[in-house]
Amino acid sequence: MARNRIKVLRDARTVIRLNSSRLLETAVRVAVVFKDRCQPKRCHLECIAFCPPQRTGTEVIWIDPETTKAAISEETCISCGICVRKCPFDAIRIIGLPEALKEDLVHQYGKNAFRLFRLPVPKKGEVIGLLGPNGIGKTTCVSILSGETAPNLGHYRRKKPHWDDVLEYFAGTEAHAYLEKIANKELTTAIKPQYVDKLSKVYTGKVRDLLRKTDRQGRLDELSSSLELDSFLDRDISQLSGGELQRLAIAATMLKDADIYFFDEPSSYLDIYQRLQVAKVIQSLSKEKYVVVVEHDLAVLDFLAETVFLMYGEEGAYGIIAQPRAVRTAINVYLGGYLKEENIRFRERETRFDVRPPRAEWRSEPLLEFQELTKRYEGFELTVHPGRLRKGEVVGVVGPNATGKTTFVKMLAGQETPTTGSV
Template sequence: MAHSLSQQHEGCEKGEPSYDGLDDDTAYCYGLNCFKLRRLPAPRPGELLALVGIHRTGKTTALKVLAGLLKPNLGRFNAPPEWPDILSHCDDRDLKNYFTHFIEKKPKVAFKAQHFDDLRVSDLDVGKMLVDQRGMMKEVCDALGLTKYRELNRDQRLDSLSDGMLQRVSIAATALQKADIYIFDEPSNFLDVTQRFKAAQVIRSLINPDTYVIVVDNDLSFIDYISDEIHCLYGEPGKYGVFTRLAYNVSAGIEIYLDGFDTRENQPLRRGKSLIFKPGKMSADGGSFEPPCYPDLTLTRESFKLQVAGAELKDAQIYLVLGANGTKKTTFIRLLAGTFRPLAVESQGGKLWRSMFMKSYKPQNLNTESTRIVRQVLSPFPIDGMHPQFKEDVLEALQIMPLLDRQVGSLSPGEMQKLAIACCLATPADVHLFDEPSEHLDSDERIIAAMAIRRHVSRTLRAAVIVEHDFMMATYLADQVILVEERQTKPSTTESVTPNSSTTEFAVSSPYPFVEGMNKFLSHQNVTFRRDPLSFQFVPRANKLGSFEDWDQKRKGNYYVPNWRVSAQDVLNARQH
């Protein structure tokens, strides 16, 4: 299970993974010609371990083994071994200690599963989910924005909750258990940026010298912020997955994973290029035509009012839209896409307005039931007539070519998302509009999609406006930042005041320069990021809450620092505090 490789793969070139000599490392196999997981990660008490890898390479299988839901069979699915035999195959001391603890102590495991299907069809309500075994109900619920469920609304059924609310309830229910092992499978799904960092703080609060905490997630910024160590996973999706033999400190592990090469084992972690790149910032004056723009706008509905500050969308610029869930980011994108009637939108001058510039739009919710073939979906844009660079940067990068003869309805959610991104970029437009392009993509695919969008926008000198919650993908993309906020207003004193008569207003800012916009947004999250020139200066790194870097940046009022450096005086100030 954790056998050392008999050879060092010295002939293995970067970008060409070799899996020779791994048969003896099998930890679990589902059956003949079925998926096989090689090696297992080794958790340690008092530290948070994260597992990082592409879809369908065994992350959830590893979690089930570590949770005791599956017993390691060493590949002997016809005659599963007993625990003494399993322990004799554990070369890693930490993994052996973990399983010994599991056998002897029979620890309690709190497991937050990836999917909610079972919860939605159950008769559970919020009160039955949120059972306070640790005396932390107030702290956990307040941090996750579930205050109203502490005493009120506890009888609300789970099938009535949104995906984001159900995710937060599931995290809270897991964190409130008194357990020895806490496992979270993709806790950032359906959460906005603010909620992700709050969830990370709740999960990190579970760490103590006697507990194990293990997390799988596809948001690398979330992993960077939450974990102490990471195990990388590579392999062939649906066929087998291989864990790196040893865990890396998260600072080095994120860099090694993105670079795609395990230097300690001389082993490539993926086929293809490194996912580290320097964003190609193009001149704002690159185009020769008048750039698309929109004026100050007000969109009024019965339940809300959206006020938009006007902007000019410059060539080769990507505008990142940041804001909490429910702040009408999708409404703003749809407004630019022209899906509202002109009568619904008034400019400050009282004139009707509709976006007249050419645009392409990838919505958040995709049509997954189409019977058309992928080639037919792309038929308005004949592949033979596409620019060779577009084929390389978009179709090949997003692996669209192998899907051409597949029925759209048979695609996985991730494949569907990549097809939608490709179609949006293939559509001739002045502005490409994307609503959450990272949804259903794994950590590799998210950055590859960001690269595809960035390179296409830079090459064609067109603008893009993108709503995104994955912070690392967002920082790979953005040139400028648009902030969306909720504003509570009181009813007019001349109006009759009735319950719930307050008006909810939302405001969309004009674009900020990237660093200024990030600073404004992160200051409200109490989270700091830096680009460290001593390591990977093009990869944004999340600072642990309370770390020296976190303290130093907050002291200076810099929540996003593009070139973080520390002086001797900074260290002296930190020691004094």
Template sequence: MVKEYIKVEDVTVSYDLRPVLWDIDLKIPQGVLMAIVGPNGAGKSTLIKTMLKLLKPVSGTITFDGKPYKEVQKQIAYVPQRGSVDWDFPTNVLDVVLMGRYGHAGWFKKISKEDKNKALLALEKVGMENYKDRQISELSGGQQQRVFLARALVQDADIYFMDEPFQGVDIKTERAIVALLKELKKENKTVIVVHHDLETVKEYFDWVTMINMKVIASGKVAEVFTDENIKNTYQNNQLTDIKEKHHV
């Protein structure tokens, strides 16, 4: 039996009365490196945004170590999809990373020398220390993703949510990100990643949740990432089944 660290119970999410996620139940242990996989439109990004209170579910509850999000939000870091960010915003790399320290320092307090040192160390970890004064808009897609990862690292979080962090990056950047994610796991951090490449699931992750509007399977990669579950996840009749069952 899975001892839940993050618990999602009976969560349903809809857009304009159209179901996107239906009756989601998940129990996620502490210290796993988990992929969320499924076809386009399956609700992968919607799931993590709902867990982060960026979207409001129609029903259901989500707890983190038995507590609601508002009580633990300082222990949670989020790396959004690169395409959802306004990269033309006039700021440099170091300032972007320092934004990750405001949860500790407070928005209206001066950033300390310790905060700055943590930001510089995070940039060094992602190989971006030489770009600290560069405007964020001048970076390549892979470099921008590394900077956002550094911003998450300086939060010293217990739980990390990442929405397709490998999208649009080269293989060198992807390998560097994977190495950092595995380092977080060694520190008993819980890392949840929306992922699209099925070929790398076994190599990158130890836990997987497979969804297509509803949970098809969730558990250890070695146990649930099977051909049968992959087939059930990527078939196209999930929406039809849900609509017929619930008269949507």
């Protein structure tokens, strides 16, 4: 058996190497240190102490005097993985990626920090979807495509990247024409942020006043109707629920007169009906504009987008953008977890939905039974028809927001007392 025998696991996260003294020539080494986890003052610097090249005099890992965190040389690292296993705070990742990706590096946040490979390309008149897990660069894509961030092409030591370098890098590609317009400030942008719960900390006052300030197209009445904002237009922003904040953020974004609109997770906090309403409104916007949507809800994405860019990688370490696909094809590939053209499996198991015939009436013993229930609050009344829950049964409660689903469950659990009726 050869001494330097190597076993390679081809997936989107890692290259596993056994008894090898050097990284595969066909791979790009990526060393990542999670700065928020690395705590040199609380450990024995195991990453340095157990590193084989370090013990023979080759500097691979050191404590950066500026950040006071571990730093790793990707040139001298041999990818043995010992530092990954020895770190008590799980702060290190050593990853091998295909050599071909070396030329596709678009942005890197710093030494041993997150990096993004490739870019999606918006198309005028279409809704473009970005689909992938959290922490792999979707928000970074939005920041670059909106012009907020100029991609550094991996040259993270530069204080400020030059758009001329970016345009030269993308010359001859589909992205060049779009990025040229962004660089020349020929396109105006509007961004719906991901974390709408922060809006109440940034803005104060009435919802109506905020929307009037952003209404550059005279569409406030139209959007108030289609997004059902009327019920909270005169309330203070600090009093809004998550779903109301989401609809406020979407409306404020759409009221801006922009050329390209970005919606980062527009369906979170919304019920099924509201998600479809929002999808229709966003879709109507795309007829003469660029629209990019980051979305996890596959049903909404299927309804909303024409083209989808799949993204895969490892959270906080790197993200890769696959080639564009028609939305149905992209969703099926995402569920399957395998990219044929790149020979990459980015999920350990395929996600399958088994079709089963309806079960016969459940005959197990009842866990609880309830008569007709009512619960009255000021301005609201919930009525529940009689029913029972049986052992082993999975029961779904479906309906729009603010119609009493949580109140119903609390009455069943004994946390709320019905106004009439009993459980």
